[in-house]
Amino acid sequence: xxxxxxxxxxxxxxxxxxxxxxxxxxxxxxxxxxxxxxxxxxxxxxxxxxxxxxxxxxxxxxxxxxxxxxxxxxxxxxxxxxxxxxxxxxxxxxxxxxxxxxxxxxxxxxxxxxxxxxxxxxxxxxxxxxxxxxxxxxxxxxxxxxxxxxxxxxxxxxxxxxxxxxxxxxxxxxxxxxxxxxxxxxxxxxxxxxxxxxxxxxxxxxxxxxxxxxxxxxxxxxxxxxxxxxxxxxxxxxxxxxxxxxxxxxxxxxxxxxxxxxxxxxxxxxxxxxxxxxxxxxxxxxxxxxxxxxxxxxxxxxxxxxxxxxxxxxxxxxxxxxxxxxxxxxxxxxxxxxxxxxxxxxxxxxxxxxxxxxxxxxxxxxxxxxxxx
Numbered sequence: 001x002x003x004x005x006x007x008x009x010x011x012x013x014x015x016x017x018x019x020x021x022x023x024x025x026x027x028x029x030x031x032x033x034x035x036x037x038x039x040x041x042x043x044x045x046x047x048x049x050x051x052x053x054x055x056x057x058x059x060x061x062x063x064x065x066x067x068x069x070x071x072x073x074x075x076x077x078x079x080x081x082x083x084x085x086x087x088x089x090x091x092x093x094x095x096x097x098x099x100x101x102x103x104x105x106x107x108x109x110x111x112x113x114x115x116x117x118x119x120x121x122x123x124x125x126x127x128x129x130x131x132x133x134x135x136x137x138x139x140x141x142x143x144x145x146x147x148x149x150x151x152x153x154x155x156x157x158x159x160x161x162x163x164x165x166x167x168x169x170x171x172x173x174x175x176x177x178x179x180x181x182x183x184x185x186x187x188x189x190x191x192x193x194x195x196x197x198x199x200x201x202x203x204x205x206x207x208x209x210x211x212x213x214x215x216x217x218x219x220x221x222x223x224x225x226x227x228x229x230x231x232x233x234x235x236x237x238x239x240x241x242x243x244x245x246x247x248x249x250x251x252x253x254x255x256x257x258x259x260x261x262x263x264x265x266x267x268x269x270x271x272x273x274x275x276x277x278x279x280x281x282x283x284x285x286x287x288x289x290x291x292x293x294x295x296x297x298x299x300x301x302x303x304x305x306x307x308x309x310x311x312x313x314x315x316x317x318x319x320x321x322x323x324x325x326x327x328x329x330x331x332x333x334x335x336x337x338x339x340x341x342x343x344x345x346x347x348x349x350x351x352x353x354x355x356x357x358x359x360x361x362x363x364x365x366x367x368x369x370x371x372x373x
Contacts, residue, residue: 002035004279007289008302009047010322013355016040016047017054022356023287026363031371039276041302044190044266045133046090052078055274063119065112068093068136085125087116090134098136103212105138106165110252114147121181131190132249138208139164140225141255149178168224173231182259189256190266192300195247197254198226203247225251232258267305277309286310286317294325307334
């Protein structure tokens, strides 16, 4: 029997790699002779680099750049033999890097992500994968584009700064000094949202509050991003503000569209890069999971993508998640069976604290069932 483990992380408790390892141990505790393949997944947010670093041959490249608050920050990215590089925005400007009491989009910047791209170009990389989920920023990619050579000016003709608060002052942009190498590079952006840049479903209104924005700031940023977006659209003579995904990561999606990048499903991009489909092709079972599953799992989330691949190959796919949320019955459209690891009525604190134990026992029980058929 061959079993493929391709879970996402259990946010707040276990990384996708840890989840896959616990699942593997649970199966081997029942039958050590089962062939198991670990293919931990990510959808473009925190943990994407870790997935690549355990799934593909690579070189770990270290760099110094600006962190989310403009501080000096040590980060890294993955470089592969075929001149591909994988950069994770959350490792540079991610929300977890900002202390809770300091979360405020006025004071965060995406500048370091642009520095990482420049670093990869200097390393000779010509094909970039950039995961942008989990950002702390709402700057519309202002900082990133500045790091790549864009100039921005206020109403007095003075250059603006690189932080979210500086977005409100931008009246003119100049791309004449943008790094020319970007024209010859393929950039694929991993994201799992399809929000436009502005409006009721835009970057500021949907994601601003979790980054520390007040209601007043949300309104101000929505207006500023709309103005900033229109200025850039006029320069390139194309409409991109309403492109699905433009509002991803506080408008980073828009900035990447500006420089010709492709926005793609993060789960699909990661799955292709780690050759998940090839592993599933001759598997007897596929097992995936995440912290909480509900009907939204069907729309771009990593477990949903894994299930679609398994379904294409007529392979049974099981979902083992921390909990099953609203309308979880809809998950049976693509999953063979769905399970929660909670042993009974439990608090969130208890589930997070004992996630590894609960996951092991639930998976062990499933292994007992399917290995004795």
